[in-house]
Amino acid sequence: MSLLEVRQLSKRFGGNIAVDEVSFVLNPGELLALIGPNGAGKSTTFNMMGGQLPASQGSVKLDGKELLGLSSRNIAHQGVGRTFQIAATFASLSVVENVQMALLSHHRRIFSFWRPAAGLYRDEAMHLLGQVNMQDQAERPCSELAYGDVKRVELAMSLAGNPRVLLMDEPTAGMAPAERHALVGLVKELVVQRQLAVLFTEHSMDVVFAHADRVIVLARGKLIAQGSVDEVRQHPKVQEVYFGSGKTMGPDILQEGA
Numbered sequence: 001m002s003l004l005e006v007r008q009l010s011k012r013f014g015g016n017i018a019v020d021e022v023s024f025v026l027n028p029g030e031l032l033a034l035i036g037p038n039g040a041g042k043s044t045t046f047n048m049m050g051g052q053l054p055a056s057q058g059s060v061k062l063d064g065k066e067l068l069g070l071s072s073r074n075i076a077h078q079g080v081g082r083t084f085q086i087a088a089t090f091a092s093l094s095v096v097e098n099v100q101m102a103l104l105s106h107h108r109r110i111f112s113f114w115r116p117a118a119g120l121y122r123d124e125a126m127h128l129l130g131q132v133n134m135q136d137q138a139e140r141p142c143s144e145l146a147y148g149d150v151k152r153v154e155l156a157m158s159l160a161g162n163p164r165v166l167l168m169d170e171p172t173a174g175m176a177p178a179e180r181h182a183l184v185g186l187v188k189e190l191v192v193q194r195q196l197a198v199l200f201t202e203h204s205m206d207v208v209f210a211h212a213d214r215v216i217v218l219a220r221g222k223l224i225a226q227g228s229v230d231e232v233r234q235h236p237k238v239q240e241v242y243f244g245s246g247k248t249m250g251p252d253i254l255q256e257g258a
């Protein structure tokens with residue numbers, strides 16, 4: 001049995017089927033990329049898995065336990081985390097205080113009785129910052145950080161929930177190519193070290209092919225291919241979806257928009 005099993009997952013918006021009977025598995029120590037053109041259903045898939053959006057049909061099991069129907073908070077407590085968005089960091093608090101806040105939230109402590117100067121979970125927060133190489137910026141306000149560093153703090157904050165599975169929808173949005181490689185490379189290290197299972201989307205195929213262990217491909221809501229980087233790169237259906245048939249795929253040719 002795999003750690004996470006997604007079966008026949010579907011979402012209808014009125015007459016439109018955004019996600020159509022998608023099935024895949026995810027295992028500890030695995031970095032799985034979900035790719036596909038804009039509108040393919042990637043974010044909808046994430047939102048159903050994370051409990052932000054009810055599914056129309058299907059199942060998402062963690063260690064055999066059904067997650068669909070649980071609240072997003074409950075799903076997080078079962079061990080399926082999501083990366084925080086920028087807005088979730090408190091700009092006026094320091095880097096380490098933001099991670100302490102995430103730890104407090106995970107341990108369900110009441111925010112209002114906590115003062116930023118308090119040492120609650122400070123050691124644990126510093127340890128998490130060490131894992132994302134942000135220890136030396138711990139005392140800086142988040143408002144002063146470079147964009148790529150904010151993303152690393154967000155990663156530390158999502159680790160505060162001690163997830164077994166991490167869902168990352170476009171974690172490198174807005175980043176330059178070198179920063180994208182650095183962030184996904186860091187995620188890959190954490191996947192190996194912590195035996196995390198990570199599902200992520202990424203527009204740069206160069207980044208996907210460099211770091212992902214396995215790739216699944218969505219087009220118009222349907223899973224059209226899955227396999228190793230090389231298998232997916234050469235898959236006729238993938239080639240067809242992206243460029244019509246016959247052309248070979250260069251490292252960055254699938255990149256959209258970014």
Ligand code: ADP
Binds near residue numbers: 013036039042045
């Ligand atoms: P992706 O993340 O792969 O770009 P999305 O999951 O955001 O794709 O969208 C998949 C499809 O579902 C698109 O056709 C989109 O317009 C539609 N969709 C997404 N969210 C909603 C919604 N809340 N209501 C109606 N249609 C939606």
Ligand code: MG
Binds near residue numbers: 042043044
């Ligand atoms: Mg999306």
